[in-house]
Amino acid sequence: xxxxxxxxxxxxxxxAFRRGMRRLAGACTIITSADGSGVSxxxxxxxxxxxxxxTADPPRLLVCVNRNVWxxxxxxxxxxxxxxVLGRAQDAVLSRFSGAGVCAPEEKFHSSKWRAGIxxxxxxxxxxxxxDCVIAETIAASTHDIFICDxxxxxxxxxxxxxxxxxxxxxFS
Amino acid sequence: xxxxxxxxxxxxxxxAFRRGMRRLAGACTIITSADGSGVSxxxxxxxxxxxxxxTADPPRLLVCVNRNVWxxxxxxxxxxxxxxVLGRAQDAVLSRFSGAGVCAPEEKFHSSKWRAGIxxxxxxxxxxxxxDCVIAETIAASTHDIFICDxxxxxxxxxxxxxxxxxxxxxFS
Numbered sequence: 001x002x003x004x005x006x007x008x009x010x011x012x013x014x015x016a017f018r019r020g021m022r023r024l025a026g027a028c029t030i031i032t033s034a035d036g037s038g039v040s041x042x043x044x045x046x047x048x049x050x051x052x053x054x055t056a057d058p059p060r061l062l063v064c065v066n067r068n069v070w071x072x073x074x075x076x077x078x079x080x081x082x083x084x085v086l087g088r089a090q091d092a093v094l095s096r097f098s099g100a101g102v103c104a105p106e107e108k109f110h111s112s113k114w115r116a117g118i119x120x121x122x123x124x125x126x127x128x129x130x131x132d133c134v135i136a137e138t139i140a141a142s143t144h145d146i147f148i149c150d151x152x153x154x155x156x157x158x159x160x161x162x163x164x165x166x167x168x169x170x171x172f173s
Numbered sequence: 174x175x176x177x178x179x180x181x182x183x184x185x186x187x188x189a190f191r192r193g194m195r196r197l198a199g200a201c202t203i204i205t206s207a208d209g210s211g212v213s214x215x216x217x218x219x220x221x222x223x224x225x226x227x228t229a230d231p232p233r234l235l236v237c238v239n240r241n242v243w244x245x246x247x248x249x250x251x252x253x254x255x256x257x258v259l260g261r262a263q264d265a266v267l268s269r270f271s272g273a274g275v276c277a278p279e280e281k282f283h284s285s286k287w288r289a290g291i292x293x294x295x296x297x298x299x300x301x302x303x304x305d306c307v308i309a310e311t312i313a314a315s316t317h318d319i320f321i322c323d324x325x326x327x328x329x330x331x332x333x334x335x336x337x338x339x340x341x342x343x344x345f346s
Contacts, residue, residue, distance in 0.1 A: 012304075012327045017232035020327035023302040024224065024258050025200040025336040051197065052223040054237050055315045059190035062319070064227050064235075085197050129196040131185075139312060141321060142228045146235070148314060151185045154193035160341050163198040168333050 027051070028164040028171065030084040030097050030127075031063055033075040034120040043109055043122045044071035047097040049166050051083055059151035061131060064144045070105065072145070076138065080119035081149065083131040088162040088173030093124065118152050128163060130155045198340040200224070203257040203270050203300075204236055206248040207293040216282055216295045217244035220270040222339050224256055232324035234304060237317045243278065245318070249311065253292035254320065256304040261335040261346030266297065291325050301336060303328045 012020075026049030035042035050064035063083065065072055075081050086094055093112050096103045113125040117132035124130060133149035140146075162173040185193075199222030208215035223237035236256065238245055248254050259267055266285050269276045286298040290305035297303060306322035313319075335346040 012232045012324045014230040014232055016327040017226075017304075017324055018229050020302040020304060020329060021226045021229075021234075023329065023333065023336070024202075024226070025198070025338050026225070027198040029197075050225040050227070052199070052225050052235075052237060053190075053194045053197070054223070054319065055317050056191050056194075057187040058315060059185045059187060060314060061194075062225075062235075062237075064225060129193040131190075131193060137312075139310075139321075141233060142231060144228050146227065146319075146321075148312075148319075151190055154185045154189040156193060156196065160196065163196070163340055165198050165338060167336055 022168050025165050025167040028086045028094050028166055030086065030093065030124065031065065031071070031081055032084060032122045033071060033078050033081045034116065034122065035074050036078055036120060038120065040109060040114070040122070041106065043114070044074045044105065045097050045108055045122070046071045047094055054148060060136070061133065061149055061151060063147045063149065064141070065147065066144050068143070075135070075147065076145070078120070079135045080121050081133050081135065081147065082117055082119065082121035082123055083133065084124040084127040085129045086164040087128045088164050090164055091171055094164065094171070123155060125157065127157055128161065129157065195341050198338050201259045201267050201337040201339055201344065203259065203266065203297065204238065204244070204254055205257060205295045206244060206251055206254045207289065207295065208247050209251055209293060211293065213282060213287070213295070214279065216287070217247040217278070218270050218281055218295070219244045220267055227321060233309070234306065234322055234324060236320045236322065237314070238320065239317050241316070248308070248320065249318070251293070252308045253294050254306050254308065254322065255290055255292065255294035255296055256306065257297040257300040258302045259337040260301045261337050263337055264344055267337065267344065296328060299330055301330065301334065303330070
């Protein structure tokens with residue numbers, strides 16, 4: 001515990017916070033973007049659970065992204081991103097986008113069907129739902145940026161299947 | 174679809190957005206606050222799924238709250254809130270805090286065990302985890318405020334049970 005200012009501004013430790021956050025279940029998503037070249041070699045993506053709805057009218061959501069991840073630079077340069085929400089059968093897609101070095105950047109989009117959305121960001125064709133977005137505002141928060149996004153297009157993909165959910169260090173459906 | 178500016182700034186409809194967001198699974202939480210009087214009559218709370226981690230170091234999370242809900246005024250006036258993450262057996266707690274008029278404000282905290290945390294905001298004793306927080310920054314986003322919060326204390330409560338998750342209009346564990 002670190003006393004920041006006054007008696008109330010103590011801070012929980014990063015370790016206690018990380019351990020606690022493992023108990024906040026989150027939908028598994030792939031955040032994607034594109035460099036504007038119009039070819040799939042310019043696509044980037046990362047796995048994330050830090051996505052939430054902000055307002056429905058106008059349609060707005062937010063995404064928190066670590067500034068150190070490879071995709072961050074493309075997201076900020078292009079000003080667009082897409083949120084691809086994964087279903088229970090898509091843990092293999094998740095693996096391709098999780099962690100560093102598991103899969104070369106150009107291989108992340110192989111073995112699953114992706115197409116460019118209105119913004120140019122890639123959309124996973126059989127995701128539970130995709131949100132194609134233009135970034136309206138970026139808020140710096142120490143190691144991360146919070147991207148507040150206007151939703152350009154929503155694609156529900158067919159029947160509702162169970163979602164892929166992260167909880168307590170593992171994935172469930 | 175509304176054309177905002179240029180060809181790319183079209184907007185999804187609120188209805189399409191709401192329907193799509195039903196497919197983004199979210200952990201069920203109760204967001205609480207207190208009016209500073211030090212008595213439980215000053216406690217307020219609402220059910221929410223729009224919570225996500227921002228950074229671990231410093232420990233920070235964010236919560237989106239509609240400015241029209243009854244608890245909003247107390248949250249902004251006090252500058253504190255707590256996030257109480259519900260387990261599978263706590264759907265009765267969720268019901269007390271969901272929607273309007275289901276339960277009178279002073280009855281929301283009955284029939285489950287709550288205690289004041291460091292900030293004064295009430296913590297649910299058998300929640301999966303609680304995060305007691307001081308609001309660091311408030312960002313207005315049309316109908317909602319985004320509260321970026323410094324986490325003061327994290328309480329893991331005993332064994333990990335299954336979480337209570339909202340998906341496609343219903344609650345699951």
